[in-house]
Amino acid sequence: MEKPQIISHMEKSVNYTLYDCKWIPRSAKFVTIGSHPRGTGALHVYEISHRDLIQLKVYETPTSLKCGTFAASSLQSRHLATGDFKGQLYVWDLENGKPVYQCDAHPEIINAIDGVGGMGVGEGAPELVTGSRDGAVKVWDVRQRDAPVACMEPEDGEDRRDCWTVAFGDAYNSEERCVCAGYDNGDVKMFDLRNMSVKWETNIKNGVCSVEFDRKDISMNKLVASSLEGKFRVFDVRTHNSKTGFASLEEKAHKSTVWLVKHLPQNRDIFMTTGGSGSLSLWKYDYPVKRVKVEDGVKTGVAGSLQYLQNATLSTQPVCGMDWSPDKLGLAVCVAFDQALRVIIVTKLNRI
């Protein structure tokens, strides 16, 4: 088998702190999300041209931005939803840099945002989910101003854990939908939005930096949760056993924190993890021969195995944002705390 290569194609330094980056769907453009030293947000749009990056748009927003997503906007509008340091949720029109939606979503910083229902991904209404330091996970519908359509927060009196990451999944028809959230104490919780209940929860010992479903718009299949201590865990979330939960598999990916897990949009079994030491690791999940075993009439999932495909060290600082291009196989952009953004190309992904 030919090994995929991770090639750093273009690199650009900027004068603000980068937190996130996202490809603008159906284009060769991407947007970087970050914070200026004076506490304002930075929203820059770049385009890939023949051999270099062209900066198309520069916007400065009132507060530092932390995270963003296009996943809940339609292909025509391509509005970017962002969460910022003051807990505000904005939806921006990148053509003119004006907000089309705004609300005070949380009292504290929004650490993570995810969307579903737009871009032809997933069935049903376009919705956003935000996770914040205040411990709450809120689901938003941009058609409804000011109030979330669903809110999952700890009971009064319970201690509020910092929610670091959120992800949508299981959106295979217009009714079903679930949200997965990871907290700083290692809790991973899966909320069923239809029944408004906690579907499943577990603890992976260390703070959960990133959770992601392998695909949002299928009956939930796999979930990867990465942790502070360099490890990540892959759950086969197809088969739930009422006693043992989901089958899982743990792997050490990096020497430091695994900041992100990002599945390849073109192949759900391949994903990239990014590390605190500026490294990227590419993985492939191999299914077991039988994914389900039946014992005493109870189904239990069987975990597969992981294949370590490639790694590359891009920077000395944590890679905090990464996004695969939904349109071009193997193209990705990532940003690190060394105030540089990099366009990377992973080759031979179609031969794996």
Add this chain to the structure above:
Amino acid sequence: MTAQMFGVDDRGDKDVTLDMLDYKYIDECNNVKEMERILKVLRSAKDGYYPHLIRHCENKLTNLDPKNKYLRKESPAISSRDLPSEDRDQLTNGLSDWSKEMKNELKSEVNGVHENNLPPIRSSKTMKGNRVKKGDVGSKKTERIRSADYKSWDKYDVDEECKKVDEQNPVVHETKTSIPHKVSAEGMTDEEREMRAGREKDKGNEAFKAGDFEEALAYYSRSISLIRTAASINNRALAYLRLERWEDARMDCDQVLMMEEDNLKAKLRRASSLKEMKMYQDAKLDLDFVLEKEPNNARAKKLLAEVEEKIPKRGHRMEISEVEEDEDEINEETSPAREQIQQFQEPASTQEPTPTEDSASIPKSTPAQNPTPYQDSATQDPRSTESSSPADPASSSTATSSPEPPPQKEFSSTATNLSSNDQTTLPRCEPLTQGNIEVDAQEIEPEIPQSPLPMKIEAIKTSAGEFYRSGQYGEASGKYTQAITQLKMRMKKESDCNYSHALAVLFNNRAACMLKSGNDKSCIQDCDSVLELKPADVKALVRRGSAYEHMEKYVQAYNDFRQAQVADWSASQAQDGANRVAKHLRDLHGPGWKDKLSGEFQKELQPDVTREQSNKVPASKPKKKTEKKLPSTTSVKAEEMEAKRQKIRQDLFTKLKSEGNEMVRSGKYNEAVERYTKCINICPEEVASYTNRALCFLKLKKDLSAVHDCTEAIKLDEGNVKAHFRRGQARRNLGMMTDAEKDFVKVIELDPKNRSAKNDLDALRTEIKSTTKRKIEIEEVSEDEEEPEESGKEPDAFVSSQVKAEEDVARDESWIQAPRDELPSPCEDDDSGSSEVKNEQLDTEEGGKGKPQNEESTLVLPEVPEKMTPYEFGNLWNSIQPKTHVAAYKIILDKVSLDQIPVMVSNKTTDHVIVTFAHIAQSHIDSSEFDRAFLILQHLARAQRFDMAAMFLGQSDKNIVGEVFASLANSVESKKVSFDISDVNRLRACYKI
């Protein structure tokens, strides 16, 4: 003693003592866990830093457990600057083509109005306390009725309770989900729909790979509900087959075959379903068809055998296990890269009774199987198989008769993989296609009778293989040495027997042992011996390359890898090795390393590699190479071998090239590009591969890549007309008008008779002119502030419409409609009239200024009685309503001088245009203007894209055109005209009537 004890305690690795940190101990240790611990201690450098010992330990661990996580090394990201220039260009060009494509798509998408029937907003809910409610499942403690509580028992309703139980149970396991099989495509733009369909198909493929056929079926159906493509229907048929829904599978196959008559996969799948439905006769028909097209298709053969068995005595059923192959077929449809591999892989399974990856499970008594652990090296060479099994006529005859598929299932290339294969459940090893070359070689080579290995040696070889597999390389190499000496003795004694190939296999295996145990020099010697016996042995070349690489003799290593690559383009190890070594060399000698270490490389890259070079033995410094021939190799022999190798390569090259050409003809440009790329890899000096690939890129709208290829071709051959012509076309598409013009001028310089280039040049020049004109016009208008928007739009619409029209004949309709909206009819439109006047003025102005490069077109244009640019002509032409209004078209055409027709029609020739022209010609004939009728048709035939459009003429259209020709032919007989019957016939041929 105590100090040591303390040391141990300090480390906290209780098992690792200092005496373990020793070469000998490491050599003898076979415990993976222990090795891991030793490596950890060594790396921590607590007991001192021993780089060589660390490497030794790592090597040992690699042998024991190649995928061990302690062996994972962090490597810096490769920058695209570090890549070889050709790879880099490919990468950047691919990316630029993609970004351009995206830009175009964006333009067409913007107007799409998206009215989605979105589900209602979720009713707001808050959930406090995010813990799993533990009480939920078990809390409903229904009060147990005490046995003596008779009153309660009277009230107890058994049916009710049973119902309750039934209701509760399914809730627990209602995981099977309902995925809607249809997607409403309402309000979607074409691009969006296409994208969605692609995504759904991807999901289907993924589900299929994960073994979830129901889900795969649902997603394929969704994809089909958006866009019906043969590929997704074909995949759905496979999913149906897996679910044993034979009737549905057959229906899907029927549909695919309606869309693509010759789809062999669909035929094969239909045959499988028909067989299961016991319609053996029909199944046989399908299978016969497949075998006619692909006589070596193993699955078809197998199925046919089964079907034929069934035909006389019905009712007996047999299961087919075809999981692996089909899995790949899915892949194949998604990535054409697999196709080639698939072709080779499929037939393989027939010859092997047990197509398992585990070589150990192959019965050792089977004479056809070479029972060494080196299935890879042994089986890749059909001759060695033959030598060990002369009694097996089946395998040897197929081997000689079929040049395409390898006679044996190929195993993954490295011996290390071999051991890991036992673990992998779904083996995805990419088979090397060396078999292909080897088989060719066999055909060319004069048959040397090969003798079977004597039993004794065979036994030694087997045991050596076992040692190798268990990682005892020293023992294994000892055994191989024994086998080799015995075989050599025998060869001396029995001069009539020829063991050369068996000997080569033994040497090759020993080389692998040497490589594993780090004995690089011996490995190189063994490889030399192998290459002496079998000059083009890829394995040996790769091994020698690795050995050189270990010894840091990168130049030699590079040579070997390159040679291996040349002999077998698919040898991934060779490719990886070459890239790796190239990187080292670049680090050592800077970016110009190739030139610095010139000579050798240049020769290497050429197809005519001389044998002498492969015999080069390492020199102490890579820069200074000493040549040393192996004592036994006579130069005569070497030349012979070289000739053979070249022949093999040539055959492969021609095969790939013809395959590529075939692909182009059938419109599969992506596949064709792959073939040509391989051609270029094999023989980078061949201009035709570049120009052909450029053509494919042009068709695929990857203009930058096309330009790049043409430039390469021009570098190789200055006077290549095709290359210049295609570069011109590509550059025109890219909007580099002046460069394109230069290219076309060059073409005409080289080949003054090239009509299409002339036409293109003319069209290009008018285009340049019209765009410059337009720009000026915009300026003027904005000064006057007279409908600035509309005129601003026009050039844009023109450009985009033209791009579209070029894209696809089928899409021409959109072009026809777009401008019509702006200009309702020719006579009513005052605006266009006024702009025409403006144009005229501008033209004269421009002519006065005298742009030299436009001279030709400005000279031609004034001959037109009423000035018309192709753009205006197009607008007028399209504005005619209804589309059958021949008289109106005729009026337009009358204003165009005959030799201007191709320019005016430019690249927008469609079947409608041809038919309309035919009608006009007919009307001329009716009014006895035979000459004009003939000339109109003659000139139209020179228009761009005419051939393509003529090819797509429908039957009714053809009849119309045919009638015109018939009346023209009649006119030749009866009246006096300036053309004769042969002219008519020639033109008729042009129109493909």
